[in-house]
Amino acid sequence: MEVLKAAGDREAAGHHVVHMEVGQPGAPAPRPVLAAARAALKDGRFRYTDALGIRALRERIAAHYGEAYGTEVAADRIAVTTGSSAGFNLAFLAAFDPGNRIALATPGYPAYRNLLGALGLEVVNIETSADSGYVMTPEMLVAAHERAPLAGVLIASPGNPTGTVMHPDALRTLVQTAERLGIRFISDEIYHGLVYAGIAETALKHARHAIVVNSFSKYYCMTGWRIGWMVLPEDLVRPIERIAQNLYISAPDISQRAAVAAFDATEELEAVKAGYAANRQLLLDKLPAIGFDDFFPVDGAFYVYASVRRFSNDSVDFTRRMLDEAGVAATPGPDFDRERGHAWMRFSFAGTGEDMAEAVARLGRWLG
Incomplete structure (x- = not known):
């Protein structure tokens, strides 16, 4: 955010900046979403909804798991949230007690660490490397648990900032290890749909007790709508509902109504993804020649670390x-x-192809 502010200051001073700092889709929300929002606006009455979300959206999300993963999920286990950010807050509040130790893979999304710390939870950073495929392994989790018991582990695949995707077998063995040790498993799946190499599997394939957090922000291009969801084990549905009622009552009514239509926009969204894929290939082809020849596998999301x-x-x-x-x-x-x-930096390639080409040209001149 500080880089974004500095870039805005330069633009206000008359300079042109190529933005690769923020993980935000360059495309607008898909047409069916906009049409659904316009239709809702004709009614003009937006109210609090059930804390877990409107029934139509929860049912549509549940159906998505059958369509995308071949996994049956009951709508009663879905909680609609104000973006994935609220989902993580709710998960941490409902699943853990102050002082509990939560394992995170590094490098990783900084808000996890910040939220956990604010809630009095202890972050256990587990360093990844090329030897492990830049993902947490069962051996790493066991070793951390043996040093002092862990209450939870949070995994993101594809990851931010790396874009690394866990192989389905690696995810399965990690989930099963966590369950065997009695460690609550949280799976950040907000970049699902944006995979270029490998397969992004849902943790729900391997653990009914996993907490899954997802969002309409990334693949569905709905960042400003502040709408996401969780898939919960049965024992956390009511606690999450009660906490959500107190924190924010419900996700925005209009965003929920519009999000139902997001699942009908696959053709449009896949075209947006094709643009990301072209940007990714451009950077993979050009960055090494400029001097950025050491980076994590760019399997998914829209980042080069x-x-x-x-x-x-x-x-x-x-x-x-x-x-x-x-x-x-x-x-x-x-x-x-x-x-x-x-020693590292993150490039976002969620912008236009023209911006990516311009960025590469500018960096080449600057560093050449």
């Missing part, structure tokens, strides 16, 4: 200079990995 060691030992300073001198905004690594992030 690249090393800056060839140019700097301080990615915060490097990204600041890159913005000031080349007009390209990207995110430095310390947010994602406090120990090793100084």
